[in-house]
Amino acid sequence: MPITIKDVAAAAGVGVGTVSRVLSGSANVSKQTRQRVEEEIQRLHYVPNSLAGALSSRRSGIVAIIVPTLEQSIFADTVDGAESEFNVRNLQVLVGQTKYDIGREAELVKAFLRLRPEGLILTGSNHLPIVHDLLKTADIPVAECWGRAETPIGISVGFDNQAAARDIVTHMIDRGRRRIAMLCAPRHFDNRLQQRIDGYEEAMNLHGLEIDVHDSIEGSSTYSGFHQSGKALDRILQQRPDTDAIFCSDDFNAVGALFRCQQRGIWVPNQLSIAGFVDLPIASGITPAVTTVRVPRWEIGATAARNLAAMANGETIPERIIDLGYEIIVRETT
Amino acid sequence: MPITIKDVAAAAGVGVGTVSRVLSGSANVSKQTRQRVEEEIQRLHYVPNSLAGALSSRRSGIVAIIVPTLEQSIFADTVDGAESEFNVRNLQVLVGQTKYDIGREAELVKAFLRLRPEGLILTGSNHLPIVHDLLKTADIPVAECWGRAETPIGISVGFDNQAAARDIVTHMIDRGRRRIAMLCAPRHFDNRLQQRIDGYEEAMNLHGLEIDVHDSIEGSSTYSGFHQSGKALDRILQQRPDTDAIFCSDDFNAVGALFRCQQRGIWVPNQLSIAGFVDLPIASGITPAVTTVRVPRWEIGATAARNLAAMANGETIPERIIDLGYEIIVRETT
């Protein structure tokens, strides 16, 4: 019932090979035949079956990207970047969300691999052993994102979370703060947040300051609003009223803490200094604007996509570890 | 080189048919053979080729969703919902961003259709004619989202944008506001924003009030921060200093306008009333909390996915037009 390349060939009075050549833009087709074939393609609304093409050519034209979540626009921006770059290269993009579950990541990898993608983007570098096995035998270009993997499966595209955290905490110390607490989002099965904690501790230790890390959320539930960060702020100040600065593992928590300060009449930054991480639009939008670390979340996806596409075409990538850097954005909260 | 079902069959000493049955969970396989086959699958890290399977079975296990953008987390939440529901049904999800370009949408549809998806989710109901043709001959389940299409291609999953806008503007009128301006995001090629304008005008006309619609951004560039909404607010108040309320086409613009008010010392809601649309986390997070229309953005994706999956399985859907409704959330800015 569905119309195939044979129907087109028959209608145009040529062989299937010729139609295939027209479709792939091969030069070895005469002007007239090409036009006749193209007319039939139009007329019959013929849509080539890529599944069959992929099976034969061993190139699926499919790529995949797996992120923790599409909420909060953090990784969504990475998917945005990847999709944008893949799109212009005629690569179709599969997405999957792990919801911070390393097991679901493995399931997604397995499912995607069946579709024989020409490249795969993963978030972070903490994967189940089976994922490593699968990826090794699949032998396709792989990019691990958002961190700085020392021994990446394929390539690594991201930035140094620990150094970024260290730098922004150092900035607060330079501003005269001494009792700096850290407000941290749920760490799930991810190690990027741990790296940020490490960076915080690195800076604090270097200056002989006391470490004080708090979870923004009790238990392991997922982030659901600014009020949670506000309550976490309350807890911190209750335990240590002389806290003079708070480093948050992301802007959401920083903004939530800031709102709570405004409600309680705590003067930011004079009484309390606040810094975030990621640099979401809201960080620069609110007053006072939030000091934060700008991370290249869109570029991470875009760069990973570009490199994967190149590798899929047999090109060789100069650097296996691509560090896109970060930037300390000093605003009004510090 | 890559290992196929034949390799597994040979290794397990059975026919390919048996391996296929094991893979599909068919009951007609003896315990022992099944186990032997499964062992070999494990040992060889065999990953079935879905491209071949799809070609043979005529079921790709692929679905696709096309949204305007993944920025701002508005449609990203819809993709989140869709992915979540598709995922539990073992359907792999292709995503595409139109970037508000109706032509890019057509290209994406064309490209996705080659992969023979079992379902397709589109945003809105304004498509190029070619898209209608393609979809008609493809004959697959299609869902149009975020609006309330009267004559959907397949099904429609969303809410009544015009009624929602009308209701929230009516709410402001009920609160005693008379000079209500509308601050509108770039309308691109989308008609949902036009429907919100229609709703605003409907409410205003009903009460004999004067209509005053402003673009949040000069030209057609895309939204890039709260300050743009702030400048738009300045323009509105400059032209009509007696404006006593502003209805914004989305929360970003509402929040941007609110921030500007705070900077300028304009007392919200007493001096100026502000309402948004969508109900993003920031609307309830900031102080004063923003009155807005809560729209079921995650549910839109999830519901579309569930119904598409059902239709792909040959089930019949009771309603072609699924209206998920909306909710006026009155907070502190009105």
Place this chain on the structure above:
DNA sequence: TTGTACGCGTTATCAT
């Protein structure tokens, strides 16, 4: 319960 063989819709090779 199991194996065999055909067909799915392409691409690619080889003649012509």
Place this chain on the structure above:
DNA sequence: ATGATAACGCGTACAA
């Protein structure tokens, strides 16, 4: 420049 035909890797009768 073009046509015929063999893979590609799997599902699925059908036969055994």
